[in-house]
Every structure is written in C-alpha cells, then in structure tokens.
Amino acid sequence: MRKKSTLMFALIAGLGTANLSMAVEGAKEPAGRTVAFNKAKGNCLACHAIPNDPKAESPGNIGPPFIMMKERFPDRNKLRAQIWDSAVANPKTAMPPFGKHQILTEQEIDQVVEYVLSL
C-alpha cells in the first residue's frame, strides 16, 4: 500500500500537472475542486453555479454557470487564461485575476482548470 502511494506520488511528480486528473482519479476529492470551493482560494461558488456538482450549494449568479465546459472551452489555454486574468477578455469583468494577482498558485490554477473541464 505504501509502495503504491509512493509510486503514485512519483507518477504525479513525474507527469507534472497536465495529467493530474488521471492521477487523482478514484480519489475522494479532486484537488481542483477543493481549491475551487475554498473561500480563501478560488471561492468560485461566490459567483458561479455548478449544476452537476451536488455539493455546490447556494452559489452566486454573478458569472455564468459551469456547465458543458469541455465543449465551451475546447482550447484549454483559453480557459486557463480566463482564470489567470479575466480582464484580458473583459476589462469591466467582476472576476478576480487569480493568476495575475497571485490569489492562486500556477499549480492551483492548473488543478482548477482540470476540475472545471470535468463539468
């Protein structure tokens, strides 16, 4: 068991963040979801509904709901850029610049991107 998790860890470290979704598959809580829900981190629920996630209770409605995200963001980089600094696409945006203002680390942003794409 211990060996397995060491192996897993090595795998994650080796593959980097790009394949994170694969690495955490089967785990209880995807890292990106934790970051997205955490009020001190992403706090995405303050503004976005997540209709396919039953734990996403009493969301705000300042931004559009996260739904069919893979279809709407076939280009992963575009999604990442939206989260990194939403003001590039819309200078009047209400969404905080999570990367530019270092609200989230680069790794946390990658984790959130994976989570959002799964919705």
Next chain:
Amino acid sequence: MRRRLTAFLACLFLGASLAANAGPAEDRKALTEHYKQRLPGVKFEDYVLGALALNKDALDQYESIMIFPPFVNDVDEGRKTWEKPFKNGKKLASCFDGGGKNVAGNYPQFDNASGKVVTFEGALNACLKANGEAELKYGSTVMGLLVSYTKSLSDGMKVNVKVEGPAALAAYEKGKTHYYSRRGQLNFSCATCHIDNVSNFVRSEQLSPMIGQAAHWPEFRAGTELTTLQRRFQQCNSQTRAAPLEFNSEEYNNLEYFLTYMSNGLPMQTPVFRK
C-alpha cells in the same frame, strides 16, 4: 444692443453655472436610470431598504422585527450622551438648528474654511470641542450610540447633501474616484458589486443598489451589533481583501460624501435592523 448683451451675458452665466453643477446632478441621474432599468419592480423610495427591497420574505421579517426593535436600550444610551450637560451648562443640542431635529440629512457637508468634508460625527465632535469638552473617538461605541440616537431625531428626513463650489466638487470627485477604483488582491471596485452587479447574488448575499445605501445608519446587525456606515466600508474592503482605511480619514469622508449625495431626496430610516 444693450439688451442683447445682457441676454448674452445671462446665457454665459447660465452656461457656466450649469457646467459647474453638471457633475454630481448628472451622475445621480445616470445612476437612477441604471437602477430603474435593473430593478424595474422596485420603487425609488424603497432603495433605502437596500437588499431587503429585493426580497419579500426578508422584508417581512425585517418589518416584524422593527415593531419592537431589539436595540431600543442601546439607542437610549446614546440619548444620555446627547442630553448630558457640558461644564458650561449647554448641551450638544445647542449646536444644531431645531435642537438637532431633522438635521442629520444635511450631512456630510463641505466646510470651506477647513477645505474638508465634515460628517455628522464630525459635527458632533466640533460641537464638543467648541464647548471645551473632550471629543469622542471615531468608530467608538459611545460615538456610534450617540449617532444612533441623534440620527433617530432625523428619521424620515430627506437626505439633502449639497456639493457647491470647486473645493466641494473636488472632494466629491475624490469620493467618486474611490468608488470606481479597483483595489486589493481581488481587484474589485465598489461599483463592481453595487452598480454593475446590483441584485445579483454573491453566494447567498443579494447586492443592494448604492442609491439609498447611505440613508439608513447606523445599523444594528443581528439585533444589537452596532455598525456605522464607515464600519461597513471597512467590512466591504476587508471582505474583498483590500486594506480598510481609518474612521474619519479624508478618503472615507470623501467617499461618504459622494455616496450620501447619491441618496439625496430619499427619506432616512434611522437606525435600522439588519441581519
């Protein structure tokens, strides 16, 4: 010829005075239009209710609590401070027209002598100082309770803030700039939430319109937790990870001046309960 000249001069004068006053009045008109569009079902007078105007259940609950407000004893503490005689025998009421009734809606005022905005709290302290009494600390409970009582004497008075002359206009403009500037790690301006996203929900909190926001202070949150308008500025700043400023700082006073001007014409509700 002479008549023509007079007419010409009159036009010039009118033009100049219009230009000088155009800013605040036009700002208010534009914002009123914005909210009319965004809140079609809400009556203008009800903007004073803030987010309660947008939610029937919350309003019903508020109204039932206000039948026997839980904060009457707190407000009575404020009355004692108001009525306490100075060493010279006078009282705070001596500094205000009408013994302090229906005056709070005239604040903040721009004081040309000092070149600064004076809030109602500031006027109370100026009165204490002029009479050789110790001033009260801004943001303190004793000041907050005093304001709760003294503003209750202006319950129903229409907000009547004046921006007259270039120095007053400059202070107004500074308050306005503060309102529209993004700040802090999360990069919000006040306008992001209370203008652009009025009536939208941040999680389960519905965003109130800024018109009306300055007309109902102090609030007793959860029944007895005294909250002044500038305390609320600090809370909104902190919640959006921007550094809160000092009570009675020039910047907050200018912000309060701008914000209160926007509530002109609305009847004050003072003080009130909020959840």
